[in-house]
Amino acid sequence: MKTSNDCTNQNFLNYVKSISPKTKQRRSLIRAFWVGGVICMIGQTFRYLLEFGLGLSGDELSSYVSMIMIFLGALLTGLGVYDRIGKYAGGGSIVPITGFANSVVSPAMEFKTEGYIYGTAAKMFIVAGPIIVFGIASSVLVGILYFIGLRIF
Amino acid sequence: MRRTICFNNKPVIIGASSIAGPKESEGSIGKFIETTLNDDMYGEDTFEKAESKMLFTAIKKAVDNAHKKEDEIDAIIAGDLLNQIIASTFAARNFPSAYLGIYNACATFAESLTIGAMLIDGKYMNNVVCSASSHFSSAERQYRYPLELGCTRPPQAQWTVTGAGSTVIGAKGSGPKITSATIGKVVDYGVVDANNMGAAMAPAAADTLITHFRESNCAPCDYDLIVTGDLGTLGSRILKDLSWEKGYDIEKQHVDCGELIYNLCESEYQGGSGAGCSAVVFNSYLMERLRENKLKKIAFMATGALLSSVSSQQGDSIPGIAHLVVVES
Structure with missing residues (x-):
């Protein structure tokens, strides 16, 4: 039986590659830079407000700022605005923590029709799941390396 | 081996109907579409139900346009892109006719026309309905990402049409053959x-x-x-x-x-x-x-x-x- 590899017609694939439209890299980079920058500026504004207004500092301060940004990301997703920002900005709105909020809230909304347990709750991490898995795995790895490093030096 | 069939009895297309969502209705062929929707949920609570209802409407109106009654339709041949072609089956349960569910992805409609024409040309049946449907939002969920996820599409990507079309083919009547x-x-x-x-x-x-x-x-x-x-x-x-x-x-x-x-x-x-x-x-x-x-x-x-x-x-x-x-x- 033929497998997908047997079907590969390299001449055809090269030809397709040669005529396929390319992503406009410069435009994508500029858009991602300015939108991502604005999101970070908003975060920094909240940071200053909490630091100088409420007198928070250290871990407490950064947790509050993250919480506000996650809330805003989730809210804008629910209002149907964030996907439009994402379509325009690409990586600029995916990389900040608001993008993470978007990647959790959007499947939660999408799969609501399949019920709260098997839909919303089960499929909530369908996009963000890998980020969490590899995030935790890599933090454990770094922690072990750090621990060993401290013992040696 | 031969893959081309000639229909000697020339099955006639006696009725047709199309239905499409807001984006398609604004497009270059929008004015030719019989039923245009302002709301891609079509009054239903899920996109899958909306797709099924679109297909149902397309079949019903095509039968009406052919001046036939529902019980004069011998068979419905339909397909869509959803898993287990649920849009078609759920639409077909509203009709008394025989039902053939088919799937060939986006080639489904031509496949249904081919099978329909064969049934008529072979004189097995007198009137059959051939249909297909798709819905942007239900297809996105199945094949890609959630709708609200903020991501960009690559330049070679296409946009799934929200719409359905039905054709009634008959042994007798006037119309294209x-x-x-x-x-x-x-x-x-x-x-x-x-x-x-x-x-x-x-x-x-x-x-x-x-x-x-x-x-x-x-x-x-x-x-x-x-x-x-x-x-x-x-x-x-x-x-x-x-x-x-x-x-x-x-x-x-x-x-x-x-x-x-x-x-x-x-x-x-x-x-x-x-x-x-x-x-x-x-x-x-x-x-x-x-x-x-x-x-x-x-x-x-x-x-x-x-x-x-x-x-x-x-x-x-x-x-x-x-x-x-x-x-x-």
Whole structure:
């Protein structure tokens, strides 16, 4: 039986590659830079407000700022605005923590029709799941390396 | 081996109806679409139910347009893109007719026309309905990402059409006639990019088209139009190149439903796709032109990319298929 590899017609694939439209890299980079920058500026504004207004500092301060940004990301997703920002900005709105909020809230909304347990709750991490898995795995790895490093030096 | 069938009894298209969502209705063929929706939920609470209701409406109106009663329809042949073709089956449970559920991805509509014409030509049945549907939001959920996820689409991506089309074929009556059909075979050139379905389907389209020309001894100039389903801008160019390579120049006659359906702008990139794409265009614009006798003979070839979300995640390539139906006014 033929497998997908047997079907590969390299001449055809090269030809397709040669005529396929390319992503406009410069435009994508500029858009991602300015939108991502604005999101970070908003975060920094909240940071200053909490630091100088409420007198928070250290871990407490950064947790509050993250919480506000996650809330805003989730809210804008629910209002149907964030996907439009994402379509325009690409990586600029995916990389900040608001993008993470978007990647959790959007499947939660999408799969609501399949019920709260098997839909919303089960499929909530369908996009963000890998980020969490590899995030935790890599933090454990770094922690072990750090621990060993401290013992040696 | 022969894949082209000539219908000697010439099954007649006695009724047609199309329905489409807001985005399609604003497009270049919007004014030909019979039922246009302002709301892509169509008053239902899920997109799947909305798709099924669209298909139901398309079938019902097509039967009405053919001046037939529901119990005069012997069979309904329908398909869509959802898992286990639920949009079609759930629509078909509203009708007393026999039901054949079919799937050939976006080539479903041409497949249903072919089977329908065979049933009529073989005198097994008198009236059959051939339908297909797709819905942008239900297809996105199944094949891609949640709707609200903020991500960009690559430039070779297409936009699934929200719409459905139905055609009633009868043994007697007046209207355009289906004179022959060429059944496609599965062709795979090893394209793995699920965002580039035009490139995956174009070799199958070229294969079916060239087989049709050879087996029925005709040339591209015998047709007023050679209509492909949803190759998109890129896929259309590949089809033209591939058939030119084999000595058939279809530049003048070729038009693609995917390119036709939207006012092509940035966000749809390559144009429309989905089983509904060719079904809507055939049952609106093309039908109108055939009835007016402005088009005398067309080759309607819907193309399908036979992938599933599982096969593409497992790294398999995308097999394509194309079925061709010849319609004469």
